[in-house]
Amino acid sequence: MRISFIGSGRVATHLAKVLSKQHQIVQIYSRNIAHAEKLAQLVNAEAIVNDQKLVADIDLLIIAVSDQSISQVIQAVGRYLENVLIVHTSGSTNLDVLTQYHAKSGVFYPLQTFSVEHEIAWGNTPLFVEAAFTDDQDILTQLANSLSNRVYQYSSEQRLSLHLAAVFACNFSNYCYDMAKQVVDSKQVDFSLLYPLILETANKVTQNDPRAMQTGPAIRGDLNILNMHEKMLEADEREDLKKIYHMLSQGIQTGQH
Amino acid sequence: MRISFIGSGRVATHLAKVLSKQHQIVQIYSRNIAHAEKLAQLVNAEAIVNDQKLVADIDLLIIAVSDQSISQVIQAVGRYLENVLIVHTSGSTNLDVLTQYHAKSGVFYPLQTFSVEHEIAWGNTPLFVEAAFTDDQDILTQLANSLSNRVYQYSSEQRLSLHLAAVFACNFSNYCYDMAKQVVDSKQVDFSLLYPLILETANKVTQNDPRAMQTGPAIRGDLNILNMHEKMLEADEREDLKKIYHMLSQGIQTGQH
Numbered sequence: 001m002r003i004s005f006i007g008s009g010r011v012a013t014h015l016a017k018v019l020s021k022q023h024q025i026v027q028i029y030s031r032n033i034a035h036a037e038k039l040a041q042l043v044n045a046e047a048i049v050n051d052q053k054l055v056a057d058i059d060l061l062i063i064a065v066s067d068q069s070i071s072q073v074i075q076a077v078g079r080y081l082e083n084v085l086i087v088h089t090s091g092s093t094n095l096d097v098l099t100q101y102h103a104k105s106g107v108f109y110p111l112q113t114f115s116v117e118h119e120i121a122w123g124n125t126p127l128f129v130e131a132a133f134t135d136d137q138d139i140l141t142q143l144a145n146s147l148s149n150r151v152y153q154y155s156s157e158q159r160l161s162l163h164l165a166a167v168f169a170c171n172f173s174n175y176c177y178d179m180a181k182q183v184v185d186s187k188q189v190d191f192s193l194l195y196p197l198i199l200e201t202a203n204k205v206t207q208n209d210p211r212a213m214q215t216g217p218a219i220r221g222d223l224n225i226l227n228m229h230e231k232m233l234e235a236d237e238r239e240d241l242k243k244i245y246h247m248l249s250q251g252i253q254t255g256q257h
Numbered sequence: 258m259r260i261s262f263i264g265s266g267r268v269a270t271h272l273a274k275v276l277s278k279q280h281q282i283v284q285i286y287s288r289n290i291a292h293a294e295k296l297a298q299l300v301n302a303e304a305i306v307n308d309q310k311l312v313a314d315i316d317l318l319i320i321a322v323s324d325q326s327i328s329q330v331i332q333a334v335g336r337y338l339e340n341v342l343i344v345h346t347s348g349s350t351n352l353d354v355l356t357q358y359h360a361k362s363g364v365f366y367p368l369q370t371f372s373v374e375h376e377i378a379w380g381n382t383p384l385f386v387e388a389a390f391t392d393d394q395d396i397l398t399q400l401a402n403s404l405s406n407r408v409y410q411y412s413s414e415q416r417l418s419l420h421l422a423a424v425f426a427c428n429f430s431n432y433c434y435d436m437a438k439q440v441v442d443s444k445q446v447d448f449s450l451l452y453p454l455i456l457e458t459a460n461k462v463t464q465n466d467p468r469a470m471q472t473g474p475a476i477r478g479d480l481n482i483l484n485m486h487e488k489m490l491e492a493d494e495r496e497d498l499k500k501i502y503h504m505l506s507q508g509i510q511t512g513q514h
Binding site for chain 2: 010066067068092111112113114115117118120121124125126150152157158160161162164165166167168169170171172173174175176177178179180181183184186187189191192193194195196197198199200201202203204205206207208209210211212213214215216217218219220222224225228229232233240241243244245247248251252254255
């Protein structure tokens with residue numbers, strides 16, 4: 001397939017890199033020429049900063065920009081790429097944000113966290129595809145199958161709920177690591193001591209219901225420890241962490257299903 | 258070494274099991290005879306429910322009970338086990354909770370999360386030892402070295418800060434998984450789709466500062482998505498999750514170091 005990208009951020013970079021192994025990446029558009037050129041060089045494509053220079057003889061255009069820019073992008077490029085299948089890569093953006101301006105639209109959503117420094121294990125990354133037309137859905141499914149053995153045809157609504165869950169499972173758990181690091185950093189204790197605990201906690205949850213795996217003072221109802229921990233955060237003038245500690249402990253104790 | 262246990266919960270069970278490979282477990286005391294017998298059978302020890310039946314010809318007594326019971330336990334058994342080294346296994350309990358009733362005291366704290374179903378990788382579990390007397394500290398260090406290659410001599414204060422950090426890194430991240438599961442469960446979407454994301458998030462943080470690895474709508478300042486997610490939780494009548502979503506997103510956006 002001949003594939004072009006709008007965007008040169010983390011999702012575009014990781015996706016272009018892996019797709020370039022089996023497909024031809026034709027153009028990389030970014031408003032920032034340095035970013036466009038950096039990624040274009042990596043995947044042997046042409047860098048462009050003018051979206052009217054996007055060529056139409058491609059099979060797929062992947063829009064990998066921030067969620068709030070998708071609508072603006074499709075309005076700008078959809079009209080002169082009428083016969084090109086155009087997809088976005090967003091978990092929380094409905095397909096109709098594209099279809100209202102461009103009929104031949106779809107979604108190609110990788111449920112993964114993309115950081116600059118870290119390689120993605122594409123083989124087991126769940127990919128969610130959706131398209132306005134059945135034959136496009138087939139094309140996207142085939143493309144997804146070439147990257148991962150976990151490909152799903154999901155509606156925008158299902159994808160939305162997955163993305164919300166991903167914020168809890170990924171963004172918020174990472175923030176918990178961040179807060180843990182702040183706690184030990186302030187006492188000159190090495191954060192890496194917590195690595196085995198972090199990995200064990202994550203591994204366990206792939207084998208058991210997290211509710212059943214919950215440990216710690218909150219689920220034990222150990223009020224002495226809960227109070228002591230809150231006092232420690234108070235003494236360190238970390239009212240922000242104290243509030244979060246209190247709210248999450250309460251959630252653990254009263255958690256509904 | 259000849260070792261007895263007070264307690265038959267998760268920490269006692271995992272610790273007695275691994276120690277029984279190299280040492281003799283003599284007695285298991287628990288108020289609940291069924292629990293005592295279950296563990297005693299596993300490690301070929303005697304089960305007792307009367308703490309006055311604890312024999313004194315042992316090298317180590319490990320108190321692995323809830324934090325708030327440690328003081329009561331040492332008051333009950335310390336006096337007639339005067340020459341026995343007695344340790345607790347708690348991250349958040351000061352050594353002096355033991356020493357005020359029993360001179361020959363110490364701490365043997367494994368920084369790990371113990372669940373019933375899940376085997377512990379002892380070899381890289383950090384173990385923290387502390388003792389009132391130098392020779393006892395040496396004995397505990399040697400014992401810890403026989404289990405793990407990550408043994409540290411930490412003060413009660415350092416241990417306390419580690420334990421508080423562990424609540425954030427382990428208990429709270431697990432609760433984030435739990436909340437994620439609640440979100441997808443309510444839409445009949447399979448929680449296991451999130452496993453690669455959970456594992457990738459945990460793995461990344463062992464190689465990079467979690468702050469640098471933070472992804473998601475909050476760190477991007479994507480107010481559209483943040484508002485949409487909160488409205489979704491509101492529509493599902495999950496005010497509890499909405500509050501937590503809001504507070505953690507704010508923390509990510511304004512997080513201090």
